Amino acid sequence: MDGKILIVEDEQRLAGILADYLRQAGFKPHCLADGRQVTPWVRDRRPELILLDLMLPGKDGIEICKEIRAFSDIPIIMVTARVEEIDRLLGLELGADDYICKPYSPREVVARVKAVLRRSGGQQTPHAQGLVLDEPGYRARLHGSDLDLTAVEFKLLHLLAAHPGRIYSREQLMERIYADRRIVSDRTIDSHVKKLRKKIAAVNPQQELIRSVYGVGYKFEP
Secondary structure (H helix, E strand, O other): OOOEEEEEOOOHHHHHHHHHHHHHOOOEEEEEOOHHHHHHHHHHHOOOEEEEEOOOOOOOHHHHHHHHHOOOOOOEEEEEOOOOHHHHHHHHHOOOOEEEEOOOOHHHHHHHHHHHHHHHOOOOOOEEOOEEEEOOOOEEEEOOEEOOOOHHHHHHHHHHHOOOOOOEEHHHHHHHHOOOOOOOOHHHHHHHHHHHHHHHHHHOOOOOOEEEEOOOEEEEOO
């Protein structure tokens, strides 16, 4: 990875300070102030992580997060002065990887950026407890055995394994896996998970990689 970090912040002075601290830490920051510029920029340049302010001119951070999550799992840290619990929960349910409230220390932000990147493994192919995923070939091997997954099953496993411990709702999984936005039931996801678990159990019955979170969705837990 090239260390590219996108700072989306309309307070120019604050964005400059964050950029300076990130630069000193070895990253390559780029700043945007208008929410309407963010999604096209991300599509074209694929940063390693996004620091996304909630309140922006043109388009707010919540809408931007929705747009980005429709096509990418680039780590997103939401940044805001609005500390109401509903905003905090909404930001995380949209797929944000972390949440920082203003005022904050720039050093804390740099530390959180590093922590999120470590947790996500950047954009590298995930490996966990004998699991190896070959994204170009849509192949998954567990302890040396091919799992023989369908394309949808591979996408599902790849998405969950890329963010261990992160809970995805059925709706979030459907949005990520079905890029053409076809209409499917949330039970379709349950069916894919069931088949995926069966294939994993055939290789190693003791290894339950995908766990259900009652009333919420699923997570990968090696």
